[in-house]
Amino acid sequence: MNREQHIELDLKKIEALGEIREDENYEFRTFLKQKNPERIDEIVHRLNEEVSSRIDCTKCGNCCATLQICVTHHDLERIAGRAGAKVEQIKEDYTETDEFNDLVFKHVPCSFLKEKKCSIYEARPDNCRSFPHLHKPGFTSRLWGVVGNYSVCPIVFNVFERLKKELHWKY
Ligand code: SF4
Ligand code: SF4
Known part of the structure; x- marks a missing residue:
């Protein structure tokens, strides 16, 4: 068997x-x-x-609850488009620059995680799509x-x- x-x-x-x-x-x-x-x-x-x-x-x-996710400008454009917001606003509200000078989501758990699911699934960053x-x-x-x-x-x-x-x- x-x-x-x-x-x-x-x-x-x-x-x-x-x-x-x-x-x-x-x-x-x-x-x-x-x-x-x-x-x-x-x-x-x-x-x-x-x-x-x-x-x-x-x-x-x-992963969404414990890791700090790297994001790109293209990711921010997609998220802003979905939210009907300006890219700069999304960048200011949700991101920061880490010690390696990478742009990352500043909140851990991720602000877009709702009940173990991604609330912006279609617009999530490329890094999230590809993880792990x-x-x-x-x-x-x-x-x-x-x-x-x-x-x-x-x-x-x-x-x-x-x-x-x-x-x-x-x-
Ligand atoms: S990739 Fe899937 S299994 Fe791995 S931590 Fe994320 S949600 Fe859990
Ligand atoms: S954007 Fe979505 S998939 Fe990416 S870390 Fe946040 S909740 Fe997880």
Whole structure:
């Protein structure tokens, strides 16, 4: 019988395991950096499809509740257009510049998060559309971000744990 692997969805447990496994995850990062990036992308893309298809983001919303999202001018134009407001007003009300000089939403949880759902879904920033970015090429070049998101996002957590198993990696 083909039994589906367990999916961890408990956000508190995921956050706690992120702390407990911090050193382990950084060691796995070092291991991954030595691997063929295209081969790792192939595996991660497959695992991401398997895991994402079993997680309902509308019941989670933890990225919107805990992360500071980078936004672009184009994002602000889209949000302003939807709200019938001026871009400068949206920029002043909802954004600030962070320590890396990036424009980010200033409120965490995000001001547009309503009952675990995005209230501007059609106009949400590109960065939100793409999160947690596991479908993109270049997984091994973004591992700092992946390890950071491991404790926040159940998709990242479950994909990273499956990747350890698939590569027979042990701490
Ligand atoms: S704009 Fe929407 S998708 Fe993006 S962080 Fe805010 S609530 Fe989440
Ligand atoms: S992308 Fe991750 S953290 Fe965000 S809602 Fe989906 S499962 Fe939750």
